[in-house]
Amino acid sequence: MAVSGLRRQHLLWMWVQRVREPSVCRFHVTGGQQSKEHYKVLVLGGGSGGIAMSARMKRKVGAENVAVVEPSEMHYYQPLWTLVGAGAKSVKGSGRPTASVVPSGVKWIKSHVQEINPDKNTVRTGDGKEISYKYLIVALGLQLHYEKIKGLPEAFEHPGIGSNYSVQTVNKTWAALQNFKEGNAVFSFPNTPVKCAGAPQKIMYLSDAYMRKTGKRSKANIIYNTSLPVLFGVKKYADALWEIVKKRDLQVNLRHNLIEVRADRREAVFEKLDSPGETVTVEYEMLHVTPPMGPPEVLKGNPLADEAGWLDVDKNVLQHKRYPNVFGIGDCTNLPTSKTAAAVAGQSAVLDRTISKVMKNGQPDKKYDGYTSCPLVTSYNTVILAEFDYNLEPLETFPIDQSKERRIMYHMKADLMPHLYWHGLLRGLWGGPGPYRKLMHLGMK
Secondary structure: OOOOHHHHHHHHHHHHHHHOOOOOOOEOOOOOOOOEEEEEEEEEOOOHHHHHHHHHHHHHHOHHHEEEEOOOOEEEOHHHHHHHHOOOOOOHHHEEEHHHHOOOOOEEEOOOEEEEEOOOOEEEEOOOOEEEEEEEEEOOOOEEOHHHOEOOOHHHHOOOEEOOOOOOOHHHHHHHHHOOOOEEEEEEEOOOOOEOOOHHHHHHHHHHHHHHHOOOHHHEEEEEEEOOOOOOOOHHHHHHHHHHHHHOOOEEEEOEEEEEEEOOOOEEEEEEOOOOOOEEEEEOOEEEOOOOEEOOHHHOOOOOEOOOOOEOEOOOOOEEOOOOOEEEOHHHEOOOOOEOHHHHHHHHHHHHHHHHHHHOOOOOOOOOOOOEEEEEEOOOOOEEEEEEOOOOOEOOOOOOOOOOOEHHHHHHHHHHHHHHHHHHHOOOOOOOOHHHHHHHOOOOO
């Protein structure tokens, strides 16, 4: 029987719809397995790097072709926690629902990453779902390991101890500071890579300022015990910080690593790294703990990781060294620069360009210089704005000496940067200050 022209067109349209590669393919299988989804770009992690790249990829390939895997209901602007721990900002003001920051139309897969198989281009989530991808962006951040310090995390149930690195413990820092009467106020820096390496000493400076303001400073002995051999990695800013330390009578002990907290006795035990096996016990009235940190568990032993467990990417273009369709951004990578939100901003612009080139079978041509920034809060109204590159050389945006404490830099840290984060970086619109640096320096830098 002849098929009418109209009917033939309808059948042809139906056939085209069936064979066209959809943005999300669900392959229903037997045996109780879950359906399989496919995305052109799959982003692992809904932190600053993951959300920023989701927004950029949405513009590049369309929202329906992008998915982000993230279990957390809340997204936090963590750089604000330095000020939360000192009572200058609130935890509530640092967070927004994850649903509000995932770009509209992008699929939010609310689960954790259970397994990554780069040889098969698949990811398995905690709920058993298998997802395949054409391109993978790994933005899984890092893990906090309070449990690697004996006595933690249970010590946080006792008074006088806090940590600005966790949403569960940052208010405990503020409580410890408010309730301080007299004695030792101790601040630690662990013997591992950390995110925002300036934060452990920022809270020390703020605590000093708070005690001066409340008349308690004369009864306080402020101690900064760091595992590092230096106060700060960039000499220009380290020199300025040493001057502050001397002027404010702050005690700094290098190569001291916190290994145990005896909260019932208010004692902190530090290992002297230059004398293996030798320890020193310090009584405290207040203790701020910066925990040991490490790569995400799912990366350890994975083909994507280096020997230490960090994502193994080319430091210039952020493409994986062995899997060309895999890319990385932020704290989970082995990039030899400080792990900060400012670094993520700089990386996002480079990674956007790298992926564009790879998608067109070209060679990445834009290089990341290692730019990172650390606004070193030195009081409730001053900041030293440290900016530097892979070589630990200053890479400053403004045509002034940024190693000096400035009030304007505090307002930039406390008021401007959060706005830039929520409305610039997370929307894929802010790639760091690089383009403005030459303008600021009249083209001379």
